[in-house]
Amino acid sequence: MSDHRNAKSWGRGYVQVYTGKGKGKTTAALGLTLRAVGAGLKVFFAQFIKGKFSSEFSAIERYADQITVKQYGRSCFIRGKPVEADIAAAGEGLQDIRKVLQSDRYDLVVLDEACLAVHLGLFSADDLLGVIDAAGDRVEIVITGRNAPRRILDRADLVTEMTEIKHYHHRGVRARKGIEE
Numbered sequence: 001m002s003d004h005r006n007a008k009s010w011g012r013g014y015v016q017v018y019t020g021k022g023k024g025k026t027t028a029a030l031g032l033t034l035r036a037v038g039a040g041l042k043v044f045f046a047q048f049i050k051g052k053f054s055s056e057f058s059a060i061e062r063y064a065d066q067i068t069v070k071q072y073g074r075s076c077f078i079r080g081k082p083v084e085a086d087i088a089a090a091g092e093g094l095q096d097i098r099k100v101l102q103s104d105r106y107d108l109v110v111l112d113e114a115c116l117a118v119h120l121g122l123f124s125a126d127d128l129l130g131v132i133d134a135a136g137d138r139v140e141i142v143i144t145g146r147n148a149p150r151r152i153l154d155r156a157d158l159v160t161e162m163t164e165i166k167h168y169h170h171r172g173v174r175a176r177k178g179i180e181e
Helices: 004-008 025-038 056-063 084-103 114-119 125-134 151-157
Strands: 013-019 042-049 067-072 108-112 140-144 158-163
Touching: 004 114, 013 025, 013 151, 025 042, 025 108, 025 140, 042 114, 056 067, 056 114, 067 140, 084 108, 084 125, 114 125, 114 140, 125 140, 125 151
Parallel strands: 013 140, 013 158, 042 067, 042 108, 108 140
Antiparallel strands: none
């Protein structure tokens, strides 16, 4: 048993979902990642749809021995119907994550934007549920993204909905390095 497993004294893992139209889903998952690293846990952070790194990954590189990040998307937004490259990248991600969840190498696995990937048709809710269920309760799983399917919410142990009340991007403020990107 590796040292990181000795840090995991909390027993079984749960499934958490961060969804909604408000800002903060990925940010919350990154906060939990930081907390896990502080407790000596190992984290696999998978990003669907996103194919370019934002500022937080410069900091995460400092913890490469505890955090593995993989992206399964192109470096552009999906507008309209996804292309074959988007579907292939998401499918590769699900295959990788199934292996990661069964490897017993990680304590926390984040599936960033997986709900949006389902909504866009990159893979099905059944595909995502199959991967989650294959993990058993050995690992904590966090799933983020807008438009979380009801079946994913029903399977989750914890669901947080981010609600936008007010946002400066409606006034034309662009994403700022270090804050939104």
